[in-house]
Amino acid sequence: MISNIKIENIKNQNLPAVIIAAGEGFRLFNGNGGIPKPLTPIFGKTLLERSIHSCREAGIKKIYVVVGCFKQEMVSFIEQLDQELDISIQVVPNPHWRKGNGTSVSAVSAFIDSAFLLLMCDHLCDPSILTNLIDAQNGENTCVLAVDYRTNDIFDIDDATKVVLDNFDITAIGKDIVKYDAVDTGFFLCQPSIFDALKSAQQDGDGSLSGAIRKLTKLGRIRAVNIGNRFWFDIDTPACLSSAKRKLLSAISKPNEDGYIARVLNRPLSCKLSELFVQTPITPNMITVLSFLICCIGAYLFSFGDYKWTLYAGILVQLSSIVDGCDGEISRLKFQASRFGAWFDTILDRYADVAIAAGITFGYWQTHPQPAVLLGGVIALSGFIMSSYVRKEYELRFNHRLHNSILNRLNKRDVRLFTIFIGALFNQPFEAMICVGVLSHIGVGVNILNIYRKKEKYS
Amino acid sequence: MISNIKIENIKNQNLPAVIIAAGEGFRLFNGNGGIPKPLTPIFGKTLLERSIHSCREAGIKKIYVVVGCFKQEMVSFIEQLDQELDISIQVVPNPHWRKGNGTSVSAVSAFIDSAFLLLMCDHLCDPSILTNLIDAQNGENTCVLAVDYRTNDIFDIDDATKVVLDNFDITAIGKDIVKYDAVDTGFFLCQPSIFDALKSAQQDGDGSLSGAIRKLTKLGRIRAVNIGNRFWFDIDTPACLSSAKRKLLSAISKPNEDGYIARVLNRPLSCKLSELFVQTPITPNMITVLSFLICCIGAYLFSFGDYKWTLYAGILVQLSSIVDGCDGEISRLKFQASRFGAWFDTILDRYADVAIAAGITFGYWQTHPQPAVLLGGVIALSGFIMSSYVRKEYELRFNHRLHNSILNRLNKRDVRLFTIFIGALFNQPFEAMICVGVLSHIGVGVNILNIYRKKEKYS
Numbered sequence: 038m039i040s041n042i043k044i045e046n047i048k049n050q051n052l053p054a055v056i057i058a059a060g061e062g063f064r065l066f067n068g069n070g071g072i073p074k075p076l077t078p079i080f081g082k083t084l085l086e087r088s089i090h091s092c093r094e095a096g097i098k099k100i101y102v103v104v105g106c107f108k109q110e111m112v113s114f115i116e117q118l119d120q121e122l123d124i125s126i127q128v129v130p131n132p133h134w135r136k137g138n139g140t141s142v143s144a145v146s147a148f149i150d151s152a153f154l155l156l157m158c159d160h161l162c163d164p165s166i167l168t169n170l171i172d173a174q175n176g177e178n179t180c181v182l183a184v185d186y187r188t189n190d191i192f193d194i195d196d197a198t199k200v201v202l203d204n205f206d207i208t209a210i211g212k213d214i215v216k217y218d219a220v221d222t223g224f225f226l227c228q229p230s231i232f233d234a235l236k237s238a239q240q241d242g243d244g245s246l247s248g249a250i251r252k253l254t255k256l257g258r259i260r261a262v263n264i265g266n267r268f269w270f271d272i273d274t275p276a277c278l279s280s281a282k283r284k285l286l287s288a289i290s291k292p293n294e295d296g297y298i299a300r301v302l303n304r305p306l307s308c309k310l311s312e313l314f315v316q317t318p319i320t321p322n323m324i325t326v327l328s329f330l331i332c333c334i335g336a337y338l339f340s341f342g343d344y345k346w347t348l349y350a351g352i353l354v355q356l357s358s359i360v361d362g363c364d365g366e367i368s369r370l371k372f373q374a375s376r377f378g379a380w381f382d383t384i385l386d387r388y389a390d391v392a393i394a395a396g397i398t399f400g401y402w403q404t405h406p407q408p409a410v411l412l413g414g415v416i417a418l419s420g421f422i423m424s425s426y427v428r429k430e431y432e433l434r435f436n437h438r439l440h441n442s443i444l445n446r447l448n449k450r451d452v453r454l455f456t457i458f459i460g461a462l463f464n465q466p467f468e469a470m471i472c473v474g475v476l477s478h479i480g481v482g483v484n485i486l487n488i489y490r491k492k493e494k495y496s
Numbered sequence: 497m498i499s500n501i502k503i504e505n506i507k508n509q510n511l512p513a514v515i516i517a518a519g520e521g522f523r524l525f526n527g528n529g530g531i532p533k534p535l536t537p538i539f540g541k542t543l544l545e546r547s548i549h550s551c552r553e554a555g556i557k558k559i560y561v562v563v564g565c566f567k568q569e570m571v572s573f574i575e576q577l578d579q580e581l582d583i584s585i586q587v588v589p590n591p592h593w594r595k596g597n598g599t600s601v602s603a604v605s606a607f608i609d610s611a612f613l614l615l616m617c618d619h620l621c622d623p624s625i626l627t628n629l630i631d632a633q634n635g636e637n638t639c640v641l642a643v644d645y646r647t648n649d650i651f652d653i654d655d656a657t658k659v660v661l662d663n664f665d666i667t668a669i670g671k672d673i674v675k676y677d678a679v680d681t682g683f684f685l686c687q688p689s690i691f692d693a694l695k696s697a698q699q700d701g702d703g704s705l706s707g708a709i710r711k712l713t714k715l716g717r718i719r720a721v722n723i724g725n726r727f728w729f730d731i732d733t734p735a736c737l738s739s740a741k742r743k744l745l746s747a748i749s750k751p752n753e754d755g756y757i758a759r760v761l762n763r764p765l766s767c768k769l770s771e772l773f774v775q776t777p778i779t780p781n782m783i784t785v786l787s788f789l790i791c792c793i794g795a796y797l798f799s800f801g802d803y804k805w806t807l808y809a810g811i812l813v814q815l816s817s818i819v820d821g822c823d824g825e826i827s828r829l830k831f832q833a834s835r836f837g838a839w840f841d842t843i844l845d846r847y848a849d850v851a852i853a854a855g856i857t858f859g860y861w862q863t864h865p866q867p868a869v870l871l872g873g874v875i876a877l878s879g880f881i882m883s884s885y886v887r888k889e890y891e892l893r894f895n896h897r898l899h900n901s902i903l904n905r906l907n908k909r910d911v912r913l914f915t916i917f918i919g920a921l922f923n924q925p926f927e928a929m930i931c932v933g934v935l936s937h938i939g940v941g942v943n944i945l946n947i948y949r950k951k952e953k954y955s
Contacts (some may be wrong), residue, residue: 198507377947380893384886384944391878410871411858418874419850422881423843428843429888434835481843488836 051099052171055090055227058085059105059134059141059156061422062273073107075158075274076114079282080315080370083342085111085274086118088158089126090372095167098327099125101148103141105134108350118465137244139235155225158177161281162224163267163288170226173262180253182207184219184261185269191220192280196273198247205260210250219261221247222269230258253280255463286312289369290362299362301453308361314367321368321375324360325382331357332389336396342403351461354393356371361386383429386450387422394470396419401467412448417474424448424477427484439484448473448480510558512608513551513631514686517544517617518600520566531568534617535573536731538741539664539774541827543731544570545577547617548585549831555627558584560607561617562600564593569944577894588936590704596703598694605691608688614684615695620740621683623745629685632721639712640685641666643678644728650679653730656708657682664719668710678720681728745771749821749917755908758821762910766821773826780827780834783819784841788818791848794857803923810920813852817913820845842888845909846881851917853877853929860926868882872926876933883907883936886943898943907932907939 062074072078082090085102092100106113110127119126127353131144138400142155152174152190154167163187165185173181184200191197199217201209210221225231234256238248252477253259270281282410289311290304314324335353338346368374398414431439438447460469521533531537534544541549546562551559563570571587577583590603611633617879625642632640632756650656658676660668669680690708693715697707712718727747728852729740739764748770773783788943794812797805823841827833857873890898899903905911912932919928 074653106500196811376893380889380947381944383889384882384940387882387885388878391874391882395871395874399867402870408858412854412860415850415854415877417880419847419876422878422885424844426881426885427845428841429837429885429892433888434839485840485843489838 052097052152052463053096053099053101054154054167055101055103055129055142055145055149055154056085056088056092056156056158057103057138057141058088058111061106061130062159062373065230067244072192073110074272076107077278079278079285081159082371083114084161085114085158087161088156089118089122089371091164092154092156092161093122093124094164095154095171096371097124097154097167099127101129102147103125103129103131103144105131105141116262118288133244137248139238139244139248139249140295142246142249143232143235143239146235150229152226152228152372155227155231157271159222159272160223160269161265161272161285162222162269166222166224166267166269169264169267170224173226175258177229178258180228180231180250180259180265181262182250183222183224183264183269185222185264186219187266188220192270192277193273194220196454197221197271200261202261203294206257207250207254207259207261210247210254212247213273219263221250222264223271224269226262228258230256234258242437270420273333286366289366289428292369295445296446296451298358298406298455299449299451302455303359303362305465306359307366310360311363311366311370315370316362318365321364321371321373323380324364324367324377325378327361328357328364329389331360333392336389336392339393339396339466340399341459342400347400347461347464347466350396351458351466354461355458357389358451358458361450383425387425388451390421390450391418393454394421394474395479397457397466397470410467411470413474416478417470420474420477420481421453423481425450427481431484431488440487442483444476444480444483448477453477461472505561511556511611511613511628512558512560513546513556513586513613513615514560514562514601514604514608515544515551515615515617516597516600517547517570517589518562519563519597519618520619525685527819532569533731534566534570534735538620538737538744539771541830542573543620546615546620547615548577548581548583550621550623550626551583551613552583553623553831554613554630555834556583557624558586558615560586560604560612561590562590562603564590566598572633576636592703595698596705596707598697598703598705598708599692600706601686601705602694602698605694611685614686614690615886616730619682619728619729620722620744621681621728621730625681625723625726625728627681628723628726629683632719633685635688637687637717639687639690639709639718639723641709641718641781642681642683642723644681644723644729645678646725646945647676651736652678652732654681659720661720665716666709666713666718666720669706669905671706678722679811680709681723682730683723683728687717688716692708693717706762723774724910744829745825748825755905755910755943757914758908758910759819761914762821764937766825767817770822770825770829773822774829778826780823780830780837781840783823783852784837784885785827786820787816787823788844788848790819792851795848795851796854798855798920798925799862801857801859806859806920806923806925807857810917813913813920814917815887816848817917819909820909836921842884849880849912850877852913853880853933856916856925856929856952869891869926872930872933875937876929879933879936879940882940884909886940890943890947899943900947903935903939903942907936912936 058075067398076083089100102115108130115126115128131141131146135142170181170183198212198221199214200207200219200221202218234249234252237252250259270284272278272281286308290308331353335489338350368378394414394417402410428439456469456473460466511669517534535542548559561574574585574587588603590600592599629640657671657680658673659666659678659680660673661677676928677878693708695710696711709718729739729743731740745767748766790812795807827837836881853873853876863871887898915926915928916934
């Protein structure tokens with residue numbers, strides 16, 4: 038199920054991004070076997086790659102990576118990346134990196150004279166935080182900082198940079214603030230005014246970025262934007278790293294759009310599977326095909342009609358439903374989301390549904406060779422496809438999703454396959470299939486009536 | 497089949513429209529039994545209603561109707577319309593209507609001080625001509641006239657107003673021009689500068705709108721926009737009226753989006769049927785249901801499995817395919833297009849396809865009770881739905897339509913139902929159904945391969 042992937046509206050494609058990857062990162066460096074921090078892998082992609090891919094998904098075309106410590110390793114890694122990706126990456130060396138992370142931002146002043154996104158390489162993020170920042174531009178020379186109000190959920194709050202807010206104006210920023218409103222995520226939309234602020238702070242002997250932000254605060258040249266419940270993580274220590282992995286896995290499964298069974302049962306299991314898959318070169322499309330094949334074998338076993346095979350068939354169908362969650366998860370974990378993948382996945386899902394309905398009907402018909410059984414098969418098969426068809430066609434016509442009513446949630450694929458699995462356990466797969474098939478048609482009918490009544494007829 | 501209806505992107509909702517309905521229209525008046533020209537009905541809607549609905553479909557919220565001759569009849573008709581429609585209509589009387597149609601435009605100068613659309617009530621048009629005009633605004637104080645380059649196709653070219661163009665600048669306008677580039681359609685996007693031009697022309701003793709346009713021409717304050725092959729018609733005489741009806745009928749059937757059979761066979765027949773339906777209170781949604789029911793009866797007759805019923809079944813299925821074109825035609829003829837209608841139509845089409853596949857399979861199975869027949873039924877049924885599903889899902893993911901390849905055209909519903917009809921004539925509906933069913937799956941596979949190869953994967 039890749040259908041959750043949302044391809045963002047891309048604005049301001051000319052906005053460059055700056056990724057700060059110049060620090061020593063000694064706390065993580067000492068714990069991860071000597072790999073430079075930006076090159077620490079998480080689920081098969083280094084921190085630096087993750088930052089670059091996040092920018093790419095937010096529509097950025099040009100990236101400056103500021104390097105300092107481990108310059109040589111960084112440069113050769115970036116050169117390789119630049120060839121692989123359809124995005125321009127320029128290395129900016131910062132020989133003064135020991136004087137503070139502000140000097141790394143100053144280093145790009147020779148290249149940039151417009152607004153730019155600023156990211157810290159050791160911060161993971163949901164790319165929509167970046168698109169939000171891009172959207173927050175208002176044409177003025179005011180910088181914007183993405184802040185997180187969920188101060189109780191921060192992994193290492195003592196080490197976090199806190200901010201005090203007056204509405205959306207930042208009035209104070211620092212690590213030692215006791216009474217604060219939110220936490221600095223390290224994602225900025227900067228204006229060229231940042232360079233003057235950096236210079237001014239450095240003249241005062243403060244080489245940190247926070248020092249420059251404090252200068253902007255005094256000038257009223259910085260605003261905050263709330264990231265809501267989006268995912269981000271600042272990775273400083275090996276303990277952070279494992280916590281980040283857990284958080285990232287839970288962030289890529291989007292329970293709001295999942296059905297009941299997907300949320301409670303399938304997601305926790307598919308996340309575990311994705312953790313394994315992500316370490317292999319298996320692509321999301323391969324997982325889509327794998328899930329389809331498992332379902333087809335299940336459908337074939339159903340067609341024998343006796344309990345032994347029915348039981349295995351039911352288990353395979355439910356397994357397929359779980360594996361079906363992995364393609365989307367892997368695509369988000371590895372930044373491999375694609376329109377083709379999402380399209381291909383839904384097509385194979387429908388074919389798998391057809392196979393299951395045909396298999397169960399044929400299995401039942403072996404012992405009950407009555408026309409009514411065939412009719413039941415037609416009802417179930419058409420119900421499965423139509424339930425999805427009606428939803429897609431609605432989205433196409435009305436430009437928004439069908440209301441996520443209880444009935445519509447019950448008619449999602451996760452519930453359908455789980456019901457068949459339970460039916461198979463009790464040797465009643467045909468009866469279970471008829472139930473979900475009839476429910477699908479009832480869902481279609483209720484949707485038609487609801488929308489007709491809502492008088493959206495002439496909209 | 498309502499799926500062809502395109503709901504236009506609506507811009508500039510605050511732009512008002514002015515409809516000139518003040519003239520005597522004596523040429524038509526003498527021929528149509530004494531009804532004022534703007535109230536002459538065409539396919540159940542008066543000329544005035546058609547102008548108002550065209551504005552409404554172009555996103556206009558406020559309309560001024562200028563009346564002169566038959567003022568009383570016009571006012572009471574408009575008052576009734578204003579209550580029925582979700583659009584604000586204001587009557588503007590023009591006591592000087594005898595002095596020329598320019599005086600009718602001058603009459604609205606007291607109400608409008610911004611850009612506005614200008615329509616002649618006796619001109620039918622495709623609403624997209626109006627949206628095109630709205631889009632042609634460029635912020636300058638320049639009027640825009642929609643012109644038609646198809647000068648050989650104009651019904652009464654002698655009576656038409658001709659224009660001479662230098663690129664998109666209008667250099668001359670008038671009825672008596674011998675060498676001209678295009679014809680004035682009578683649809684304008686006006687700027688307040690039109691009022692000065694009207695005054696200036698009237699001071700010269702010319703009360704016509706063309707007189708004012710000539711003034712604008714001299715000032716370089718009028719441009720042309722090409723309507724391409726869109727439909728419009730200027731109705732002056734009873735002969736015009738019947739020609740307009742024919743042209744309107746042919747304009748509402750959109751052969752470009754139709755399949756092969758729809759274009760050659762179904763459209764000409766459905767247009768004839770629509771001419772009948774349009775005179776009744778039957779709504780497009782009723783026709784959608786009628787077409788579905790005809791198909792269901794056909795499917796039921798197929799299930800008997802003997803030739804006599806099969807023959808009738810085939811005829812009914814093809815009849816249903818023809819009637820299925822009428823809902824879209826009626827909705828366009830009567831301005832009743834709706835998102836609900838388009839959605840509802842495609843859902844019932846898919847259910848009808850399911851019924852046909854089930855009916856034919858069951859009919860064949862009566863004399864050939866083999867499992868392979870059931871498998872064939874599953875292949876056909878799933879092929880019919882999936883062929884459409886893949887197309888819709890593609891549009892949803894990629895924001896554009898699937899390429900209209902020969903294979904994709906062959907897998908449209910009109911060809912599918914016609915093949916089954918021909919199969920039924922030769923008492924081979926099952927074989928015909930299997931052919932189109934297998935072709936549908938081949939189409940799905942070819943589409944998947946093509947899109948995968950095109951590397952739209954990571955777009």
